[in-house]
Amino acid sequence: MSCVLVVGGGGREHALAWALNRSRHVERIIAAPGNPGIAACDRAENAPVAAGDTDGLVELCRRESVDLVAVGPEGPLAAGLVDALGEAQIAAFGPDGSCARLEASKAHCKQFLIDNGIPTAPAHVFRDAGEALAHLRARPDVPVVKASGLAAGKGVIVPSTRQEAAEAVEAMLVGGRFGTAGSEILLEERLEGRELSVLAFCDGEHFAVLPPAQDHKRLLEGDRGPNTGGMGAVAPSPAADQDLVAEVRGRIIAPTLSGLRRAGTPYRGVLYAGLMLTAEGPKVIEFNCRFGDPEAQAVLPLLRSDLYEIMLASATGSLDGVAIDWAPEACVAVVMASAGYPDSTADPAPITGLDGAADAGCVVFHAGTGTIDGGLHATGGRVLAVTAVGPDVEAAARKAHRGVAAIDFEGAQHRADIGLALAGTTPR
Known part of the structure; x- marks a missing residue:
């Protein structure tokens, strides 16, 4: 039986731990830093080591005799965690730092795609705001503005007007929006x-x-x-x-x-x-x-x-x-986020109704949750992913939304059209 370390503490990592918890090979799951949902899995526990602490994670693996590391977030991959684990002869599921540049640098990725003849939109890369704005004025279309570096999935701006595009360029290259991730940008043809x-x-x-x-x-x-x-x-x-x-x-x-x-x-x-x-x-x-x-x-x-x-x-x-088998069903996950997301963080708020969501047939994956005074609280950002499986997308979506309706915390926001808007979509 094996011990697995899951690196990260969001909803994705809860889903990984949940799936690994079903394995006949896994005796123990450690999540670093984990979250309350992961800790509730019967073979899982949290460890107070940050996902970005490469040395601490390697030491944790040695101390706990970890057999396999599953890396969840992009930051540790880009920082070379898998390289460090390899040097310590610890197996890891995830690419090394060189491969992780495909995500860590959109400019690098774009050149890789072009060099290898892989279909993508044309783009120009800039570090200087004046040059980027001159290019923007000269082109006939309004491009997508992308921060080249890691920006937690929020570094892509799809402007409606040339003025909005110019404001996005200045915000990144002059105003420092997204920090170093936005110090290099792409102006990319909108697909x-x-x-x-x-x-x-x-x-x-x-x-x-x-x-x-x-x-x-x-x-x-x-x-x-x-x-x-x-x-x-x-x-x-x-x-x-x-x-x-x-x-x-x-x-x-x-x-x-x-x-x-x-x-x-x-x-x-x-x-x-x-x-x-x-x-x-x-x-x-x-x-x-x-x-x-x-x-x-x-x-x-x-x-x-x-x-x-x-x-x-x-x-x-x-x-x-390895034979890989998938259920011939559909799954829908609906995110519940805190008030102010994605622009601001709300104060912690008690969460109720998780048992009701389970009774509706849902699995609830934790992301922005924490235990405060013995009770489960929403701690900001994306808080939960309420997930349901059904025979088709519409059935799964309706079940997931019933689960969402059972859960409550102050300021909770979600999209009521997830899954339902796609039901009946014709495949391309």
Whole structure:
């Protein structure tokens, strides 16, 4: 029996711990730093080590005889945690720091895509505000403005006017919005179409595609309002059929992994392709080098196979020997966020109704929660992901929304259209 360390403390990490808790191989799960939801899993416990404390995590692995590390967030990957674990001869599910640059630098990713002939939107990279604004004035369209570095999923601005684009450029390059993540920006041609997330387990050579998911980034119903880390997800996406998935495998996932192998940096872990389904076919908006949040909460409940076996095979280059089975159902995850999200953080607020959500048939994954005076509280940001499985997207969505209705905390906000807006969507 094995001991697994899950690095991180959000909803994605709760979903990983929940799935690993079902493994016949796993005796013990340690989450660093974890959250109250993870600690409630019968084989799991939290450890007070920050996800960004590389030395502390390596020492924790040695002290607790950890057999496998599952890295949740992007920051530790970009900081080289997997490299440090490798030097300590500790198996890790996640790419090394070189591969993680695909997410950590959108400028690097864009050049990689161009060099390897992978479909993407054209873009220009700037560090100087004057040069960026001159380029903006000269181009005929209004581009997307992207911070090149890691900005917690909030570094992409989709302006409606040239003035809004100019304000975004100045906010990043002059005003310091997003800090060092926004010190380099991309002005990228805006793609039109439906967004889709396609993830793949990778072992450096072989890969296996997960059910395609659809994330909802905007705060408000109807895909309005500011970008967030994600207000909900659906899997599998009704917008994707088998032909589209095969196209993504052949035109995007396979050449990406081949390009990384040729560069001497084979990719191990999960690769997340954020795509736009355009009239010319799927194009890469971005790569993430880890499970999405909340995509993980919508995809992992459909996994029938043993997640530990898949992660260990990905880490050790033996994924081709593992059978991966998915339930022929749908899963919908609806995020409940605190008041003021994504712009501000609310005061802690008691959470009630989790038992009611469970009675409605939902699994509730914790993100921004904490225990205060013995009671569970919302502590800001995205707080919970209320998740349900059903025979189709509409049934799963209605169950998830019944779970949301059972839960209450002061200032709670969610999107009432997650899943329901996609029901009946015709696959492309």
